[in-house]
Amino acid sequence: MAMADMRPPIESGCPDGFQYMHPTMRRNFGLWKYHTDPKPGVLRHVAESGEEIFTVKVGTQRILDIFSLRELTSIGDEFADGYIRFTIRSNIEYYVTDEAKVDPLIEAVEKLGYVVGGTKNSVTSLSHTQGWLHCDIPGTDASGVVKSMMDELIDDFKSWNMPNRVHITTSCCQINCGGQGDIAINVQHTKPPKIDHAQVSNVCERPSVVARCPVAAIRPAMVDGKPSLEVDEKKCICCGACFPPCPPMMINDAEHSKLAVWVGGNHSNARGKPTFQKLVASAIPNNPPRWPEAAGIVKLILKCYKEDARDWERVGEWVERIGWPRFFELTGLPFTKYHIDNWRGARASLNASTHIRF
Numbered sequence: 313m314a315m316a317d318m319r320p321p322i323e324s325g326c327p328d329g330f331q332y333m334h335p336t337m338r339r340n341f342g343l344w345k346y347h348t349d350p351k352p353g354v355l356r357h358v359a360e361s362g363e364e365i366f367t368v369k370v371g372t373q374r375i376l377d378i379f380s381l382r383e384l385t386s387i388g389d390e391f392a393d394g395y396i397r398f399t400i401r402s403n404i405e406y407y408v409t410d411e412a413k414v415d416p417l418i419e420a421v422e423k424l425g426y427v428v429g430g431t432k433n434s435v436t437s438l439s440h441t442q443g444w445l446h447c448d449i450p451g452t453d454a455s456g457v458v459k460s461m462m463d464e465l466i467d468d469f470k471s472w473n474m475p476n477r478v479h480i481t482t483s484c485c486q487i488n489c490g491g492q493g494d495i496a497i498n499v500q501h502t503k504p505p506k507i508d509h510a511q512v513s514n515v516c517e518r519p520s521v522v523a524r525c526p527v528a529a530i531r532p533a534m535v536d537g538k539p540s541l542e543v544d545e546k547k548c549i550c551c552g553a554c555f556p557p558c559p560p561m562m563i564n565d566a567e568h569s570k571l572a573v574w575v576g577g578n579h580s581n582a583r584g585k586p587t588f589q590k591l592v593a594s595a596i597p598n599n600p601p602r603w604p605e606a607a608g609i610v611k612l613i614l615k616c617y618k619e620d621a622r623d624w625e626r627v628g629e630w631v632e633r634i635g636w637p638r639f640f641e642l643t644g645l646p647f648t649k650y651h652i653d654n655w656r657g658a659r660a661s662l663n664a665s666t667h668i669r670f
């Protein structure tokens with residue numbers, strides 16, 4: 313077919329970001345000379361042309377109502393030429409070309425109860441998956457864990473008091489989204505699913521559910537004369553992968569769905585390859601509304617990291633240098649048999665590399 317006859321593609325992805333960029337950023341795209349950090353939460357970028365722009369980073373509660381959004385955007389209209397951006401960690405960033413407007417802008421957001429920080433060697437806002445708000449399979453409310461934890465880490469967000477940047481993530485189920493963080497708080501199911509046999513034949517496509525199990529622990533079965541499923545509990549690794557395609561395989565449990573803390577993950581950095589995070593604390597109570605046990609462990613790890621790491625060492629690099637036995641000594645976290653990955657099928661079936669493969 314000649315090019316002239318081809319239908320243009322229907323674009324349904326992200327809109328072009330350039331149209332939303334501050335004009336100073338658009339003009340100097342790819343032409344930045346250097347940047348400095350005047351104070352926590354503020355970046356100053358200087359372009360080859362001599363133009364400069366200040367970025368003010370403000371932490372939000374992540375799930376924003378329309379009234380808060382109106383307040384925050386009107387501050388953008390007043391001080392930042394009407395240009396804002398949300399970061400992947402739900403911070404709002406204001407772009408200011410006039411240095412004299414930086415402090416009044418900070419004063420205006422702080423007056424509304426927001427915090428400025430999250431740059432350089434601070435604890436950034438925690439990133440999290442959707443939780444109860446948008447997803448149908450969570451075992452905890454990730455946004456609730458994040459809000460309560462950030463309330464406790466607010467001083468580490470507002471100041472540069474860590475050896476290097478600390479990224480923390482939370483995931484609300486055990487199998488799907490979620491990221492590699494310096495510290496990650498993830499759901500951990502500890503019991504096999506309970507099956508509601510009366511519902512299976514109405515709701516589930518049994519062959520897909522059987523195929524979904526990574527350890528082949530699910531078999532078709534007849535229960536009370538109705539087609540259903542059964543689980544070999546000795547094989548089941550309590551991953552929860554059968555729950556999304558078959559909600560009657562109930563894995564979430566107020567008592568037995570716990571949290572686990574993992575440490576040392578990194579997508580990659582300038583000095584090293586990507587690294588997987590490693591389990592350091594398991595079976596932590598999933599305890600809303602403030603999750604004090606999980607927050608306590610994260611604060612303990614941060615305290616040891618702050619005291620013991622060298623300047624500019626990330627959490628994973630610090631642990632690799634001192635060794636995992638020393639990490640457990642310093643933090644006082646118990647090292648148990650659950651920290652050892654001894655599942656013999658892992659080598660053949662689990663992704664053992666951090667590199668993306670297609």
Ligand code: SF4
Nearest residue numbers: 442447450484485488
């Ligand atoms: S981590 Fe799991 S439960 Fe949470 S939003 Fe992603 S898929 Fe849903």
Ligand code: SF4
Nearest residue numbers: 525548549551552554
């Ligand atoms: S929880 Fe995971 S391992 Fe257990 S039966 Fe379901 S899919 Fe299989």
